[in-house]
Amino acid sequence: MRGHLFLVVALFLSSPTAVAADEFSCSFAAIDSYLKADWEKYARADPSVSKAEKIGIVPRYAKCPPMEQRGMLEYMDSFQLVPVDERTDAILIDTHQCGGGNKHGQYFLISRSGKCDVITKPEIGDMAFIAENIYANENIVILKGVKWAEKDPHCCPSSEGTLDYNVQTNQYSFKLHKIKQR
Numbered sequence: 001m002r003g004h005l006f007l008v009v010a011l012f013l014s015s016p017t018a019v020a021a022d023e024f025s026c027s028f029a030a031i032d033s034y035l036k037a038d039w040e041k042y043a044r045a046d047p048s049v050s051k052a053e054k055i056g057i058v059p060r061y062a063k064c065p066p067m068e069q070r071g072m073l074e075y076m077d078s079f080q081l082v083p084v085d086e087r088t089d090a091i092l093i094d095t096h097q098c099g100g101g102n103k104h105g106q107y108f109l110i111s112r113s114g115k116c117d118v119i120t121k122p123e124i125g126d127m128a129f130i131a132e133n134i135y136a137n138e139n140i141v142i143l144k145g146v147k148w149a150e151k152d153p154h155c156c157p158s159s160e161g162t163l164d165y166n167v168q169t170n171q172y173s174f175k176l177h178k179i180k181q182r
Contacts, residue, residue, distance in 0.1 A: 023081055023111050027091050030116040031107050032056045039072065057095060064098035073098040074105050082136045084167055087113045090141040092134045106130050108143065110167055119165065121172060129161060129174070141165045147176060 039055040054071030058064055061075045074095040082090045088110065095105035108119045108131070124131070124143075131143035142164055146157040165172040 022114060023089055023091060023116070024079060026111055026114060026116040027079070027093060027107070027109050028057055028059065028076075030109055030118050031093065034107075034118040034120075035072075035074070058098065061096075061098070067099065070098040080134050082134050082141065084110075084136045084139065084141060088167055090134060090136055090165075090167070091116070092131055092143070094130075104130065108165070110141075110165075119170075121163070124163070129163065130157075131163070139166055139168045141167060 035055050035057065054065070054069065054073050056072075057074045057076065059076050064070055064073060064075055075098055077094040077096055078092075080092040082092075084090055091107075091109040091111060093107045093109070095107070097105075106124060108121075108124055109116045110119060111117075129143075129145055129147045131145035133144045135142045135144075142162060144162050145160070147159040147161040148157040149159060152158050159176055161174060161176045163172055163174045
């Protein structure tokens with residue numbers, strides 16, 4: 001019995017759980033920086049925008065501040081981590097606005113040796129493409145999800161697609177592969 005307990009503890013300590021905690025922190029810091037930099041660009045372009053507006057990400061809805069203080073804060077809805085190789089992980093985080101509404105955010109990140117980078121592509125985002133699944137095959141990260149056509153309502157994306165991202169070259173391709181039946 002003692003040998004089995006040691007094996008279970010050893011497996012837990014060598015599992016990706018400890019790595020996931022580091023990736024989680026790294027992801028939040030990268031998204032927070034990305035959101036704040038994006039907001040600064042927006043505020044510089046339009047002086048009427050309040051620079052005191054709260055912007056960033058919190059780990060769950062319960063961490064959202066009271067309604068009158070929510071600003072543009074987002075909370076994490078789900079976190080998916082997929083190992084690509086020994087030093088690289090792909091991370092997909094879904095978010096929603098603390099203040100409610102239909103806006104749905106999604107962030108695709110690549111973590112290399114503990115440094116996370118938000119991958120910004122025009123195909124990824126609310127009312128564009130939202131990945132439902134993430135996989136890795138050698139150095140290619142595969143995102144499969146739904147894609148909105150120009151006239152699709154928010155509720156009903158009409159297409160499905162696949163985005164392949166090469167972590168070595170930082171190149172990607174998008175394939176529309178199936179039209180959903182309504």
